[in-house]
Amino acid sequence: MARKRKGRAVSGWLVVDKPAGITSTAVVNKVRWAFDAQKAGHAGTLDPDATGVLAVALGEATKTVPYITDALKCYRFLVRLGVSTRTDDAEGEVIATSDLRPADDEIAAALAAFRGEIMQIPPQFSAVKIDGERAYDLARDGETVEIAARELWVESLEMIARPDADHVELEMVCGKGGYVRAIARDLGAALGCHGHVQCLRRTWSGPFDAEDGISLDTIDRLARTEELETHLLPLEKGLADLPELPCTPEGAVRLRNGNPGMVISANCEYGDEAWASYQGQPIAVGIYKAGELHPSRVFNL
Template identity: 70%
Template sequence: MGRRRKGRDISGWLVVDKPAGLTSNAVVNKVRWALDANKAGHAGTLDPEATGVLAVALGEATKTVPFVTDALKAYDFVIRLGQGTNTDDAEGEVIATSDARPSDHDIKEALQGFVGDIEQVPPQFSAVKIDGERAYKRARDGEAMEIAARPLFVESLILLDRPDADHARLEMVCGKGGYVRSIARDLGRVLGCHAHVDHLRRLWSGPFDVAEGIAFAEVERLARTPELDAYLLPLELGLADLPEVHATAEGATRLRHGNPGMVIASGLEYGETCWASLNGQPVAVGTFRGGELHPSRVFNLTEGA
């Protein structure tokens, strides 16, 4: 018999304003402990030195993580011009320098080439797998790897400010899998001056905004208290980009057992992904087919979760 996971059966989201110096997994582990939750995960890694929105899913909300991961995200970041590093951020070793400094006009012109559907090569120090091993592990051993370019959708990329000749502050809204460090590196190459990320902050991720986040220090201060529970957001926020349909009582019973169930919907197309609720409580996510929802994920929520 497998070991039973300890902790409370709580489901929902806690949006943490992650500080610099912590890994995303360290934040998740602290949140899980602080809420005494039996299950937790996050919707999109932030580099250790990055700050901002880290949406932590608890309990049944972990089943909605892919829908948040796929959503658009916004970043406010500062790049250091004139220096390239081996990690493409300020934590790495400087491996290239240049005395050239682009004008604001040059930067704005170059940014246009990074908007829309682009191809992006992840940094050498990244979590992508190369022959089954994380790239950053091989990079730490001094190995230079050929990493294949990956598609990325960038909705917008704008110059916000130019604090001085060596720095530029940008804002980017992009889809899943975007590396801000790669944007900085490639922008530096296009401008002919090298560049890396100096500071990075995630402003929002899908439906979750940094304005509604709780500081990590507060998570620690309020650990194991009802006050921390009050910061929990409902599970269904992770489904904000999907249409909602309403299950019948009989349909909900069938859905909870993993079977197609009758739902009431309007304006949906056959084959569209949606989620079903009953009396305001999420029941399942799945594919709409002719008056029924065919479930791919079923929520096993306790009363009041």
């Protein structure tokens, strides 16, 4: 007999404004405890020293995590010019310095090479797996490993401010898998002056905005209360980039059983990914084909 999962069958999204000094996993564990939830996960890791949007999915909302992970995200970050570190951020050991300080127009010109489809090598201190081991574990053991370059879509990358000669503030909107630390490292290299990230904040991620985030202190204060529930966003928030297709009563029954079900479509084409709803409740995500949704994920709400 299957073991009963501990906790409540609560589903939805909680937008956390993550503080510096805590891992993304620790935040997820805190949220899961606060809701006494059976299941929780996040849509996109933030480094421990980074702040901003960490979208935490509970229960059935975890089935929509890939759609937020794949969505565009916006980062604001401060680059320290003239210094490279082992970790490409302010926590790492300094490995190179330069007295060169580029002018604003030189920085603006260099940013052009980091827009659009670029190839990026993740930092040595990253979660990338090398022969089954995390790169950061190998780096902590003193190893320098070859990490293959990866494609990254950079929608925009702009200079926001130049507080002083040593610093430049940038804002980047990018797709899945981007390392802001690698942008700072590679920009410093392109300018011939070295560079690393001094501080980093994710301002939005897909449909979720940092301004709507809840603090860890508030989560602690409201843990296991009905008031905390009011901060929970519906599961379908994670499907904001997909069209919604109302389904017929018979279609809802078939979809809930994992079979193709009839939906009403005014704007979907054959092969489009979409989600089906019945009486305002999400039923399934799948592929639209000739009046039916063929489900890939079914929600048990």
